[in-house]
Amino acid sequence: MTLIEDEPITLATPAPVAAGGRRRRLRSRMPPWWFVAPALVVYGLVVLYPSISGMVYAFTDWSGLGGKSFNGLANFRQLAHDDAARGSVRNTVLLTVTILFVQNGVGLLLALGVHALIKSRALLRVIFFAPAVVSPVMVAFLWKYIYDPAPDAGLNGILGAVGLGSWRQDWLGDPSIALWSVAFMVIWQYAGYSMVIFLAGLEGVPPELQEAAKIDGAGTFRRFRYVTWPLLAPALTVNLMLSTIGGLKIFDQVYAATNGGPGYATETLSTIIFKQAFVYGKLGYSTAIALVLALFVAAVSLVQLYYLRRREVTA
Amino acid sequence: MARTPSATDPSRPSEPTRPDGTDQLLLGRRGFLRAAGGLAALAAFPSALSACSSSSGGGGGTPTLRLIGVADEQKPVDLLTKAYKKAKFTTSYAPTDQVTTSLRVQLGAGNAPDIHVVYPGNGNAMAMVQVAEAGLLADLSDQEWTSRIPDGFKPAFQLKGKTYIYSAGSSVIGAIYNKKVFADAGVQQPPATWSELLDVCEKIKKAGKVPIALGAQTPWVTQLITYALVPSTVYAKDPTFDDQLAAGKTSFAKSGWRDAFTMYLELQKRGYFNDNPNGTTYEQQTSMVATGQAGMAIQVSAVLPAFRDAATNAADLSMFVFPGSDTAADVWIPAGIVVGLGVSAHSKNLDAAKEFIAYLGQQENINAWAKAVAAVPLKQDANSVIDPALDPFLPLMKANKAVPFMDQRWPNAEVQPTHFAVVQELLGGKTTVDQALAKLDEVYRKKS
Numbered sequence: 001m002t003l004i005e006d007e008p009i010t011l012a013t014p015a016p017v018a019a020g021g022r023r024r025r026l027r028s029r030m031p032p033w034w035f036v037a038p039a040l041v042v043y044g045l046v047v048l049y050p051s052i053s054g055m056v057y058a059f060t061d062w063s064g065l066g067g068k069s070f071n072g073l074a075n076f077r078q079l080a081h082d083d084a085a086r087g088s089v090r091n092t093v094l095l096t097v098t099i100l101f102v103q104n105g106v107g108l109l110l111a112l113g114v115h116a117l118i119k120s121r122a123l124l125r126v127i128f129f130a131p132a133v134v135s136p137v138m139v140a141f142l143w144k145y146i147y148d149p150a151p152d153a154g155l156n157g158i159l160g161a162v163g164l165g166s167w168r169q170d171w172l173g174d175p176s177i178a179l180w181s182v183a184f185m186v187i188w189q190y191a192g193y194s195m196v197i198f199l200a201g202l203e204g205v206p207p208e209l210q211e212a213a214k215i216d217g218a219g220t221f222r223r224f225r226y227v228t229w230p231l232l233a234p235a236l237t238v239n240l241m242l243s244t245i246g247g248l249k250i251f252d253q254v255y256a257a258t259n260g261g262p263g264y265a266t267e268t269l270s271t272i273i274f275k276q277a278f279v280y281g282k283l284g285y286s287t288a289i290a291l292v293l294a295l296f297v298a299a300v301s302l303v304q305l306y307y308l309r310r311r312e313v314t315a
Numbered sequence: 316m317a318r319t320p321s322a323t324d325p326s327r328p329s330e331p332t333r334p335d336g337t338d339q340l341l342l343g344r345r346g347f348l349r350a351a352g353g354l355a356a357l358a359a360f361p362s363a364l365s366a367c368s369s370s371s372g373g374g375g376g377t378p379t380l381r382l383i384g385v386a387d388e389q390k391p392v393d394l395l396t397k398a399y400k401k402a403k404f405t406t407s408y409a410p411t412d413q414v415t416t417s418l419r420v421q422l423g424a425g426n427a428p429d430i431h432v433v434y435p436g437n438g439n440a441m442a443m444v445q446v447a448e449a450g451l452l453a454d455l456s457d458q459e460w461t462s463r464i465p466d467g468f469k470p471a472f473q474l475k476g477k478t479y480i481y482s483a484g485s486s487v488i489g490a491i492y493n494k495k496v497f498a499d500a501g502v503q504q505p506p507a508t509w510s511e512l513l514d515v516c517e518k519i520k521k522a523g524k525v526p527i528a529l530g531a532q533t534p535w536v537t538q539l540i541t542y543a544l545v546p547s548t549v550y551a552k553d554p555t556f557d558d559q560l561a562a563g564k565t566s567f568a569k570s571g572w573r574d575a576f577t578m579y580l581e582l583q584k585r586g587y588f589n590d591n592p593n594g595t596t597y598e599q600q601t602s603m604v605a606t607g608q609a610g611m612a613i614q615v616s617a618v619l620p621a622f623r624d625a626a627t628n629a630a631d632l633s634m635f636v637f638p639g640s641d642t643a644a645d646v647w648i649p650a651g652i653v654v655g656l657g658v659s660a661h662s663k664n665l666d667a668a669k670e671f672i673a674y675l676g677q678q679e680n681i682n683a684w685a686k687a688v689a690a691v692p693l694k695q696d697a698n699s700v701i702d703p704a705l706d707p708f709l710p711l712m713k714a715n716k717a718v719p720f721m722d723q724r725w726p727n728a729e730v731q732p733t734h735f736a737v738v739q740e741l742l743g744g745k746t747t748v749d750q751a752l753a754k755l756d757e758v759y760r761k762k763s
Contacts, residue, residue, distance in 0.1 A: 064423045064440075066449030149594035173532055173594025175743040259534060262593040263740030278416040280729045281440040283423075 057287040064283035075288035085289060088267040091179055095268065096247030098183045099190075104239050106187060107194025108232075112224075114195070115202045125199070128192035136189065140256035143185045147171035147257075172258050175265035182266050186253055190246070194239045201235025202228070230311075237308040241301060248297045269293050378667040379403040381428035385414050387617055387654055388432060391483070391687040399674055402667050411535070415441045422451050425661060429668040433480045433657035435471035436723025438731050443472070443480045445728060446657065452479040453658040453665060460676025463694040467715070471652040471723055481672045482655030483684035484692040487648055487708045487717070488543045488637070491622050492611035493604050495631045496524050500610070505635035505707075507643045509578070516587040519610040527582060528609035529592040530600030537738035538731070539613045540582070540637075542721055544575040546647035547639030550718045557724045560759070567759065568752040575639070576748045580741060593742050601625050605632070613637055617653055619689040619704060634704040636711065648711050651720030653690045725759065733758045 058075055062068035079085055110128050114121045131139065148154040149170040156168040171181040205228055213223045251270035254260060260267040260275070269289065276286035380402045384392050389408045396404040409417070414432055419440060421427045433452065437444035446452050454477045455461060461478045468485070472478050492505065497515070500522035506512040516526035531537045548571030549556050559565040567573075582588060589595055589609065601618070603609035605625035614622070616634060623629035638646045656675070658668045674680060682699050685692040689702040691712065701709070711717055722731040737751035746754075 063445075063449070064419050065446060065451055147594070149591035151590075170591035170594040173591045173743070175593075175740065175745045258532075261532070261534065261736065261739050262743045263736045263745055265743070265745070275732065278419055279412070279440055279732055280727070281419070281445060282729075 054287055055291055057284050058291045059288075060284040062284040063281045064277060065281070068284065071284070075285045076292070078285060079289060079292065084264060084267065085269075085272055087264050088269050088272045091266060092248060092250070092268045092270075094179060095183055095186070095250055096244060098180075099186055099247045099250075100240065100243050102183070103187045103191050103243055104194050104236070106191040107239065108198050110191060110195040111198035111202055115199060125196075128195050130192065131189040132193040132196075134189070136252035137256045139185065139189050140253045143181075143188075144172065144257055147181055149173055173262055175262050178258055178262060178265045182254055182257055185257065186247075186250065189253075190243070194243065197235050197239050197242075198232060201232040205231045233308070233312040237305070237312060240308060241304060244304060245297055245301060248293070248300065377402050378664045379405060380430055380664055380668055380671060382406045382430040382656075383414060383418060383428045384408050384432045384656070385411050385654060387688065388656070390620070391684040392656075394683060394687060395675060395680055399671060401674075402664075402671060415439070422446065422449075422659075427451065427659040427661065429662040429664045430656050430658055430671065432654060434654055434723075435480055435482055435652035436719065438722030438725040438728065440728045442723070442728070443657065444474055447474045447477075447479040451660050453660045453662070453669060455479060455481065455658065455669065455672055458669070458673045458676055460673070460681070460693075465693075468652055468693075468719070471719060480655045480657050481675055482652045482693065483675070483681045483688075484653060484690040485650045485712075485717075486616045486653045486688065486690045487634075487650045487705065487712075488539055488613065488615050488720070489634045489648065489708060490543075490611040490637045491604060491614045491616075491619060491632060491634050491704075493607050493609070493631050494633060495628070496522075496607050496610045500524065506638055507636075507646070508638050509641050512638055513585070513587075516582070516585065516610075520587060524607070525589045525603060525609035526587040526611070527589075528595075528600040528603040528612040529588045530595045530597040530612075531592040531739055531742055532594055533597035533600075534732070534735040534739075536597050536600065536614075537735045537742075538722075539615065540579050541572075541575050541734070541738065542649045543613050543637040544578055544639035545572060545721060546649050546716075546718045547645055548572070548574040548578070551640065551645045551647045551716070554718070561724075561726065563760075566752075567755040568749070572755070573748060573752060576741065576751060578639070579738070580748070583742060593739055607631070616702070616705060616708075617688045617690060619702065620687075632704070634707065636707050646711070647716040647718060648708055649720055650691075650708070650712055650717035651723060653685075653688060727758075727761055729758050729761060730755065 059070055059072060060068040061071045114124045146154040151160060151168055159165060159167045169177055172178050209227050210223055213227050249270055250268055254266050254268050254271055258266045260271040273286050273290045276282045276289065382404055386408050392406060396406060418431055432441060433446060434442040436442055456478045464472050472480055496519060500518045502515050502518055506515045519526040552571060556570060600612050601622055602625055604612045605622050606627055622632055626632055636646060636648055640646050658672060662668050678696050681692050686700050691701055691705060692699045725731065733754055737746060737754050740746040741751055
């Protein structure tokens with residue numbers, strides 16, 4: 001073993017350095033900009049180029065096959081008068097709002113539950129999070145079995161077995177409830193995901209603040225309301241952003257479970273985009289809807305981010 | 316103050332550290348080799364995934380043709396590609412919607428397979444007219460078998476006088492029924508008129524079975540009852556209806572389509588469908604008839620082999636003409652060209668691909684394909700075998716009381732999915748017959 005004597009530390013007053021010198025030193029410590037070049041090239045080729053070239057198709061009448069010609073804003077004018085697209089906007093907004101509130105509400109409750117000092121909390125965390133790692137398409141197929149309309153199958157079978165036979169439904173086949181069945185399926189899958197993010201936020205709440213509030217006489221609810229909740233703001237920001245964007249873009253689960261049906265009951269903006277492009281052969285119009293959706297998601301996300309960031313506090 | 320150089324296991328060489336003391340991840344030779352091995356394994360992964368496709372065919376030196384078909388075509392294509400020795404094949408199959416999506420992307424990107432599925436006529440995104448108009452299908456008009464296409468079927472095969480699709484024959488839409496269920500309900504013979512059909516359904520219902528299994532959650536199944544009825548309610552009265560509709564001289568709302576939708580809903584109101592048809596799939600529908608839980612299903616004859624495969628006793632299953640009129644003489648049937656194959660106009664193996672299509676056009680291969688999908692061969696000879704279940708349909712075909720599947724003459728790919736959607740809405744009570752017909756007319760008028 002080698003022993004090394006520490007050098008005596010000398011505290012010398014630093015000589016005044018010009019601002020330009022500091023900037024130069026700072027710049028010399030930073031890695032060269034071209035270190036990001038490989039990632040930028042891949043990002044450009046895989047994301048930017050297809051996205052920007054895709055925007056061009058929004059102003060054409062391209063069917064996806066053969067030639068195309070520019071048609072100005074015709075696709076956007078058609079969108080304004082498209083009943084199916086309007087219905088899909090309504091469904092998308094309903095799904096997004098439902099998922100936003102219920103998924104995050106359930107996620108928060110689960111997080112608070114598994115954050116408590118209970119014996120099985122590690123196991124419960126895994127169980128609640130597990131659906132989030134399963135492919136959305138697989139989840140949709142699984143729930144199609146659960147939602148089997150036969151009286152002795154799946155969810156209906158369970159309801160019958162516990163004496164709630166009158167609650168049996170055609171979960172995915174009844175246009176009045178199909179959208180809510182899809183929403184429940186999505187919430188079941190991603191509530192655990194929201195839980196994990198809230199849990200990360202809860203782990204960051206200093207216990208001494210909780211103790212201080214307790215000593216000051218605050219009960220469980222007031223401690224949550226005035227200590228935990230404000231400090232969960234960053235986790236809430238992330239969760240609300242993710243569930244809003246995910247809800248507005250929702251496709252896989254809807255397409256696999258109902259294909260937008262029955263009728264148009266579960267059609268969302270993304271399923272309409274897909275159908276216009278690949279079922280109806282109207283890729284130009286489909287791209288126009290996709291462009292509007294992208295701008296809408298960006299606008300909603302930016303507004304949401306602005307307001308949520310303003311309420312964030314640090315411990 | 317003193318410190319040791321490494322607190323870790325002294326037998327292992329110490330990991331390089333950053334100036335700030337944290338571990339630094341440098342890629343040593345061993346790590347590089349591991350990473351390279353991992354990348355090689357990843358590169359091999361797609362070929363492992365290609366297990367869903369298969370190769371078959373002759374020996375070395377022959378071209379390899381890439382063929383993508385729908386699941387319905389797998390049986391005849393596998394049979395005939397194995398027998399063909401002038402080319403090797405890489406084939407893959409998937410359900411219609413998946414194939415349509417992937418093929419349109421490949422066609423648009425210029426890397427389409429040499430041979431691929433094409434639907435006859437017009438009316439969907441992979442229909443002959445849609446793809447041929449884009450200049451993406453090779454002209455097959457110079458092949459011998461095309462001279463045997465009956466005049467009535469030419470619109471399904473040809474665009475502007477040129478043939479772009481190979482198909483082995485036609486299938487019909489009718490009722491696939493379980494003879495044992497009928498016999499147990501006291502039904503002696505299949506119904507010949509609409510009133511008789513209602514009587515049969517009533518008897519089956521009283522016997523505790525579902526008269527008609529309907530898997531309307533699977534979109535394409537929704538259309539089959541309408542398709543089975545409109546030949547009698549529309550075309551028997553006006554065989555030129557498609558031309559009139561295209562010319563704007565009539566509409567869905569003013570035609571016998573209204574009667575067809577009304578009759579469809581009458582079956583539902585009388586309780587002749589299974590509960591919750593919108594939540595029931597094609598597979599469940601198949602199982603219900605095949606296992607005797609239901610009396611019949613209105614289906615295309617091409618799926619008869621699938622019903623037999625699922626049946627407890629395949630001999631229990633047969634077909635009858637689904638009567639759309641109260642006068643037996645006015646009952647017409649839908650008979651459409653079965654899904655076929657086309658050759659990509661930009662194929663690098665164009666000649667080899669067209670030669671394979673010419674091989675499929677030989678009479679014995681038309682017979683083999685038609686037999687595999689329970690179709691009526693395009694042309695028949697002494698060796699043609701027609702499934703006995705189709706016998707009730709043949710006299711109507713010979714009497715010109717058969718009309719092509721309706722979508723094959725619709726002007727754009729949006730009408731058919733709209734038909735699926737409005738039928739689901741009708742079954743779900745979310746729209747009226749008037750609204751459904753108005754929607755069809757609106758979409759039809761979009762033209763393209």
